[in-house]
Amino acid sequence: MNSNIKWLREKLKMLDMQGMIITNPINIHYLTGISVSAEGVLLITRKENIYITDGRYIEDVNATLTIDDGIIVTDFKDISKDDYENFFLFCENVGFEEDNITYGQYKEYMHKYRINNFEETEHMLEKQRMIKDIYEIENIRQACHITDRCFNHLLDFIKIGMTEKEISNEIEKYFDENGADGLAFDTIVASGVNTSKPHAVPTDKRIGPGDPITIDFGCKYKGYCSDMTRTIFAGFIPEEVKPVYNLVLKNQLQTCKDLKEGANIKIISKMVENDFKLHGYSLIHSLGHGVGLEIHELPYINSKNDIQLKENMVITNEPGIYIPGQFGIRIEDTIQITKFGSINLCTSDKNYIIVDKN
């Protein structure tokens, strides 16, 4: 068995659960390496780990697993009513993922598997996933590296007169041609007044001289995500934008310094909120979020979350200021927490950047 499944079995023992049904495909991938597209259910029973899937995925799943994983793969068509009833025989308590099963499935599973006590597991796998191992960090680092190189490519590519969509298409093409599995999320390219909306979608608007351009993008590498934002400028930087840019950058840099094992998420977030308030602005979204197999995962970095950071969490640091009807600035890196500080997995320049200068 691999170390993640071993960990889960220990955890279940501690919780007095004799089995678990795992339905979240990301958690199944985390535990087994099985692709999230090979739909199925992972059973942790007293004696075995069993992946129940559809016939058309079995070849793929078997190609992913090795004998060391200790997982039996079965076509759901080959499972009898008796088999279902025997999986959790002699199990008093069986765990399930309450946010990854519908109410209808909950009732169906209770009945089909003849479960005595079906117990919520309160995101224990998502919480475990917060701490990344070396393999995971290496994949996130690779995803960030491709993202950095893409950004570098964009600095030559972006010209006044191009549309936001042309730029976002180029990002997709670059990722496709440079070793990424795909996009980590829908790319944001916003220019001019569109930068004032934090979740802008690329439009046919053309880049004009003096436009700020917010690019929020990331790719996947072996399933792991990167997430980076830069706000750059076309031709020149309007004077009124500079103080806002400086304020965002100052806070982003200060946060990079403050991040380390033991730092309190609430306090870190409050410091940025307070500094923005002091200057007449406010932080209208979270300061960041965990990054891993999902683009947004635990821990959430905002002033409601009164917990401490731990070594090998990977999170974003993305303060932003948005002035409705005018412009917005956001600067974001993906960052690994260490015992005594943090490692910035994104290395792209954060000072003023002007593209298409002449």
Add this chain to the structure above:
Amino acid sequence: MNSNIKWLREKLKMLDMQGMIITNPINIHYLTGISVSAEGVLLITRKENIYITDGRYIEDVNATLTIDDGIIVTDFKDISKDDYENFFLFCENVGFEEDNITYGQYKEYMHKYRINNFEETEHMLEKQRMIKDIYEIENIRQACHITDRCFNHLLDFIKIGMTEKEISNEIEKYFDENGADGLAFDTIVASGVNTSKPHAVPTDKRIGPGDPITIDFGCKYKGYCSDMTRTIFAGFIPEEVKPVYNLVLKNQLQTCKDLKEGANIKIISKMVENDFKLHGYSLIHSLGHGVGLEIHELPYINSKNDIQLKENMVITNEPGIYIPGQFGIRIEDTIQITKFGSINLCTSDKNYIIVDKN
């Protein structure tokens, strides 16, 4: 109030439910016209219909609704704890959609809305959606019409040496440029031996002379789907393929004739299964499925479903034979059931078609 919501309120009365929480975005769209992307929850309370959504969707939602819809739109941020507790005050039974709510949400809603009896509604909206009104049929007809014209375009476009992906990209482009909202599902273009897999994904394989090409495709028009499959040939038709093609076509045509109000789905499916068996083949997937706002919806057309067809159901008729390692043939139309027969909403030719003949 529109007629769909009126129907729902009557139905709830009959079921002795005084309210309902609707969470399936397709059902919300069906009842209100609100876009499926404007995430939210629809409450049917004693006195009001309330759509609770996120601030960023409110403008869009209000632009969709008219005063006649009788729906109040609210930002969830403006709803207090008391508001939640008052929505279903004096309601003994409140319905919910058991397959569109997680177990976690189920518990959260019970608590937040202080619901006495939270009752499963057993897909009553999905069942109601089986019968299409004039507006819905007109939209499906339009989607089928665009699909027919796309097929006609492909007959000129497809040449030996092209890849499957090139053809599927052309389909997407055609839909995009000819009035469709988008794809109804991921297009299947399979050629040669790839046609032996019913759910093939377009690859970089080039079309060779004598290849059968299965094209299974459809678009959306005002949210409604079309679904059509043709198997055509590049250059010439290999002799060994013809008997299989003829058998599939014969059954597809016979089914078209048999479909009408009152026809039994199980019997219709059995007839095709039996005829295939008689010739040494088998029907390895359903004969068809309902089509509407979703590409696959009720009723499912297979020999396990012992129910009668009704007027204004819209379903597919798609027999197929797949010979592993050799080739496959599938022919599919989208069909409206009428009192005395059926109307084929797809009009493309189903006889032998050869493209790039010389």
